Amino acid sequence: MSHPQALRVVIADDEGPARNRMRDLLQDCAASLPIELTGEAANGCELIELLQEREADLVLLDIRMPQMDGLEAAQHLQKLADPPKIIFTTAFDTYAVKAFELHAVDYLLKPIRLRRLFDAISRARALTPLRLDMLKELAPEARTHLSVQERGRVILISVPDIVYLRAELKYVSIRTREREYLVEESLTRLEKEFASRFVRIHRSCLVAKAHLTGFERAAEAGEGGWSALLKGVDEKLPVSRRQAHVVREFGKTPL
Amino acid sequence: MLIVTFASFVAAVVRTGAWRELVEEFSIVSLHVQPALALSLLALSASSRWLRRVSYPMGVVLTLGLALGATAITHRVGSSFYGLEPYAMDRPLFLAVAAAGLVLFYFHLRSRALSPALTEARLQALQARIRPHFLFNSITAVLPLVRSDPKRAEAALEDMADLFRVLMADNRDLAPLADEVELCRQYLDLEQLRLGERLTIDWHVDNMPRDAMVPPLVLQPLLENAVYHGIEPSPDPGVVSINIYHVRGEVHVVLRNPYRKEGQHHAGNKMALGNIRERLALHFDAEAGLESRVEDHAYQVHIRLPYVKAKPEVRGS
Numbered sequence: 001m002s003h004p005q006a007l008r009v010v011i012a013d014d015e016g017p018a019r020n021r022m023r024d025l026l027q028d029c030a031a032s033l034p035i036e037l038t039g040e041a042a043n044g045c046e047l048i049e050l051l052q053e054r055e056a057d058l059v060l061l062d063i064r065m066p067q068m069d070g071l072e073a074a075q076h077l078q079k080l081a082d083p084p085k086i087i088f089t090t091a092f093d094t095y096a097v098k099a100f101e102l103h104a105v106d107y108l109l110k111p112i113r114l115r116r117l118f119d120a121i122s123r124a125r126a127l128t129p130l131r132l133d134m135l136k137e138l139a140p141e142a143r144t145h146l147s148v149q150e151r152g153r154v155i156l157i158s159v160p161d162i163v164y165l166r167a168e169l170k171y172v173s174i175r176t177r178e179r180e181y182l183v184e185e186s187l188t189r190l191e192k193e194f195a196s197r198f199v200r201i202h203r204s205c206l207v208a209k210a211h212l213t214g215f216e217r218a219a220e221a222g223e224g225g226w227s228a229l230l231k232g233v234d235e236k237l238p239v240s241r242r243q244a245h246v247v248r249e250f251g252k253t254p255l
Numbered sequence: 256m257l258i259v260t261f262a263s264f265v266a267a268v269v270r271t272g273a274w275r276e277l278v279e280e281f282s283i284v285s286l287h288v289q290p291a292l293a294l295s296l297l298a299l300s301a302s303s304r305w306l307r308r309v310s311y312p313m314g315v316v317l318t319l320g321l322a323l324g325a326t327a328i329t330h331r332v333g334s335s336f337y338g339l340e341p342y343a344m345d346r347p348l349f350l351a352v353a354a355a356g357l358v359l360f361y362f363h364l365r366s367r368a369l370s371p372a373l374t375e376a377r378l379q380a381l382q383a384r385i386r387p388h389f390l391f392n393s394i395t396a397v398l399p400l401v402r403s404d405p406k407r408a409e410a411a412l413e414d415m416a417d418l419f420r421v422l423m424a425d426n427r428d429l430a431p432l433a434d435e436v437e438l439c440r441q442y443l444d445l446e447q448l449r450l451g452e453r454l455t456i457d458w459h460v461d462n463m464p465r466d467a468m469v470p471p472l473v474l475q476p477l478l479e480n481a482v483y484h485g486i487e488p489s490p491d492p493g494v495v496s497i498n499i500y501h502v503r504g505e506v507h508v509v510l511r512n513p514y515r516k517e518g519q520h521h522a523g524n525k526m527a528l529g530n531i532r533e534r535l536a537l538h539f540d541a542e543a544g545l546e547s548r549v550e551d552h553a554y555q556v557h558i559r560l561p562y563v564k565a566k567p568e569v570r571g572s
Contacts, residue, residue, distance in 0.1 A: 091390075
């Protein structure tokens with residue numbers, strides 16, 4: 001990636017006309033700046049897919065998008081081998097804009113002026129990478145996906161697909177119907193983030209309420225031990241005695 | 256009048272309380288004042304139902320009379336009970352009327368000072384507001400058309416002007432339903448421009464009473480909600496349906512949009528619903544209503560209002 005090479009740009013915005021507008025503006029910039037439009041994405045998931053296929057230097061990333069918004073996508077992007085620089089775009093997000101100002105994150109307000117875009121793109125290569133903790137602070141709501149790095153790729157796991165999460169030494173293993181993944185996250189933090197979705201049945205295990213079908217007496221545990229039964233996964237998870245109240249509450253309160 | 260009753264009670268407690276704290280000797284005074292006050296309050300609250308019906312000056316006279324009577328009675332009874340020399344009646348009676356008059360005057364002033372501000376604040380709060388996102392995203396959507404399809408850009412800007420003209424107007428008076436529907440069409444055209452095939456609108460307005468008078472912006476905020484909560488958070492296309500008809504002197508408006516539990520925009524919805532509900536109540540009282548419910552992946556709002564045609568007396572509040 002030598003310097004005179006064109007800057008590879010990706011547009012991420014859920015609204016077609018907004019992408020059209022950005023394309024027009026990029027064309028205007030291209031007259032005096034070496035730019036190459038690498039691709040367009042309509043939401044965070046599409047963006048990450050796209051970036052696995054094609055490398056990019058810069059993403060013009062809209063904050064509000066369905067399925068996965070820009071702030072979350074920016075977090076998962078950091079797991080790419082060579083993450084692109086990010087300039088956020090937004091129509092009106094007072095809270096985010098304040099935070100961007102505070103952390104010197106580059107952003108553009110829609111409708112975007114050619115001059116502003118031109119300046120931002122000229123500086124793009126010199127942008128400092130975004131800090132993950134800052135991005136997390138900016139998006140305090142629960143993520144829609146967890147991401148795993150595997151053989152240089154980023155795999156997205158949709159949160160509703162997760163059956164259970166189990167702490168294993170330094171990692172947390174994520175179990176879906178299909179397979180298991182390892183992520184570097186803390187179980188406590190995941191429990192807090194997805195409090196409405198998961199229930200703790202053991203010091204080291206969170207089960208998705210939506211995948212929990214019931215409990216049965218554990219044969220091996222003997223005195224008062226329970227196992228959790230799951231939908232879609234033929235496994236029984238032990239319920240610790242401390243969390244036995246979960247068994248009693250099951251079915252009483254709508255989970 | 257009920258307020259006066261309650262307020263005079265509060266004022267009385269505060270007043271006598273202060274007296275007691277000020278000088279102990281005044282406890283003797285309160286011995287005289289308290290029973291009179293208590294009796295006046297009792298009489299006032301008992302008669303509050305009738306007092307509410309009479310005109311304000313009449314109410315003032317009656318209230319003063321009640322205070323006077325109560326003071327006279329307690330004075331008579333009190334002095335015989337304590338075996339005190341029955342002293343002159345004129346002073347306590349004068350004091351009672353003066354006190355009651357002062358309290359009434361205070362509340363009269365207070366209500367005059369407060370109510371216009373309150374009404375203004377309420378109306379302002381009830382003014383329908385469009386989400387700023389909509390404005391900026393719409394402008395962004397129109398900008399590329401300026402180059403590629405100037406005719407469409409012109410139409411979109413005209414729609415935007417009409418929409419904002421109504422949004423910024425004083426919307427206290429009822430307007431024909433046909434106008435509101437036209438406004439909604441313009442609004443939805445703009446949303447369509449922005450969202451393309453993600454948004455499908457399904458109109459059922461063949462049986463719509465065009466001349467029915469409705470509060471302005473009674474539908475547009477609901478459609479804005481439908482798009483914001485039902486269409487925008489989803490990557491898949493969705494349908495917003497609008498069904499307007501009338502039966503037996505009532506106008507019904509039914510709006511439906513897709514409902515997804517996952518990835519909902521939060522908050523904001525209840526505010527718009529409450530706002531419209533309140534405006535309906537201000538204009539039509541219990542004759543109008545708004546209900547919302549979720550049913551198999553669809554969110555539905557149903558408005559019911561009386562079919563009134565343009566008449567000068569149909570002006571709420």
